[in-house]
Amino acid sequence: MTNWLPDLSSGSGPLYQRLADSIESDIDKGVIDAGAKLPPQRDLAYDIGTTVGTIGRAYQLLRERGLVSGEVGRGTYVLAQRAGDSKPDLEPAVLGTRPIDAPTGKLRFDSTAAPDVGQGAVIAEILARTAQDHPHDISSYTRDFPERWYEAGSHWLARNSFRPSPDSIVPTLGTHAAVMAAIAALTMPGDYVVFEHLTYSQISRSAGLIGRRTALVATDNEGVDPEDFERVCAQKHPK
Template sequence: MTNWLPDLTASSGPLYQRLADSIESDIDRGVIDAGAKLPPQRDLAYDIGATVGTVGRAYQLLRERGLVSGEVGRGTYVLGRQNAKPDFIAPDAQGTRDIDAPRGKLRFDSTAAPDVGQGAIVTEVLSRTASDHAHEISSYTRDFPERWFEAGASWLSRNSFRPSADTIVPTLGTHAAVMAAIAALTTPGDYVAFEHLTYSQISRSAGLIGRRTALVASDHQGLDPDDFERVCAQKHPKMIFLMPTVQNPTLAILPAARREAIARIAREYNVVIIEDDLYGGLTEDPTPMLADYAPERTIVAGGLSKSVAAGVRGGWLSCPPAYRHRIRVAHKMMTGGMPFLLAEVNARLVLTGQAADIRKRAIAEINARTAIVRETLAGFEFKSRDNIPFVWLTLPDPWLSGTFKNACLEHGVLIDDEDEFKAGRSEQVFHAVRFGISQPRQRKDIADGVAAIRRLLDEGRAGYDSFS
């Protein structure tokens, strides 16, 4: 490019953001053509009187918007753009693109159920429900049919755990179930215990409603009961959130002896246990659930998002009967209440056996994709499990988790670094990343994405430069 300079006067904000906005505007208006090479960072920094770091941040922001790509040693080039405004692409006629994937990126940062054709089933159930219950759909839901509780009891049942319908609360997904329990059974200022690495959206959400986080140490087997007892003695948490069967993101399965010890400690210190079994329902793991060891204080939460369809927001929790009314009220206060249409659709999916059938198909697809991962990443340290839609990859030296995430983004793959799963400010460093394998529509996309990850691992940091 020659004789081109960005207009930095048309907007306000940090210089790097104004520079990125100006370049995006010029791309949209055709001033900068697709395929054009942007000026070297040092040259542009000199021309506009900025630092090289400022220009580098602007170029990185353009990469995140899907507008440019950087090639080590060659520079930064403008990508083709079909229209100016949308940052996301719709599916093509064959429905083979990811509807919510940023342009040119593979969505490896989600573990929602893979597309195995469940859309047609859900469409049919939705249509029939709307026809059968037109009056209920037109109003607020005040009375819950017994079948909604029966569906929850059925879906949450695993191994010897068989909750009765009178322990069930239907919820808008597993996340809402857990948050309703926290809101109902703790008060602002109370501590809720979490592992250092976990599904951190819960700790963040709990913080928004005034609960404090207490971190408990874990190892490759899961939560350390001795450290849990230490935290109980020092901080007196009212509740602990756990994923004993397939912990997210480490994939650990808590041994029975540790579950028994945790139940004993929770009973001694009067701690309520939340057992998130969202991934457990995908496994064939025979380990008794925490609820089997401490039924009087354990709340089991689960749903349909990882095995059937995330978009139907199907969830339930099972709790001791004394908690049920409080949690149900808290769920209504925090979510606005259960919509009849979704609750009925989810119940029908479960009670007709269609949800179980979809889960079987989803598991088969996940395992086919897991086989691709295991073959492609052979020789590197990673953890995967049959039936489970994500991988926990330990990075070789000198990779750092955040740097590797950025490198994958540069190569068109969205993954999650370890910080995404930290429940609080933790001194522990794991040098690992998690990537999901369920969201891309085709196995070819899985192969391409994992191949890109493999290339980065093979090349080391010499294969990635944050500055072009």
């Protein structure tokens, strides 16, 4: 291929990782076609002002992701996408809540907005009573959680012989905060986190905001599609 240079102006991490990410992005966009030969390592190293070793590490990372193949003496080529192996549209997962209403009798799984079935009046009444009876509890985000909360968490999580000790429970201000804390603790910026298509849109969007990359896995009536999950794992190496 000729007249192509990677865009290294964005992204994070070491240069070889940003280079691999840039090439992967151009493959996804069709800028680099299936079957195309990537530039020789020495030539690309000269063009972007780095070492041959850095290019080699980037190409190796692309091979691990299942995007290219390399043969000694022939070069590195972009692999053709398998039939029926189209990439899922990430838009529903990363754009978050939409203002568009769902069709009558249907739910929008790419939105956090609940359909209006009259719950507003009920919630308003409950909040009014709560504000009157427990004004302090709703006016501040306290970090001084009562001991009974830890005991309740331990009891609720107990399954069979597993029972976490109360002092291992970490209360959070909502499920969203809990999931994001887990993602932040178990992954590093640049890591891939995989979600099924019907996922809570704000979680995948928030993962992107803290530097994690997201990929979607196809589902069927039984849940996650094992073959698609295997493909994503081979290409993205998610955490």
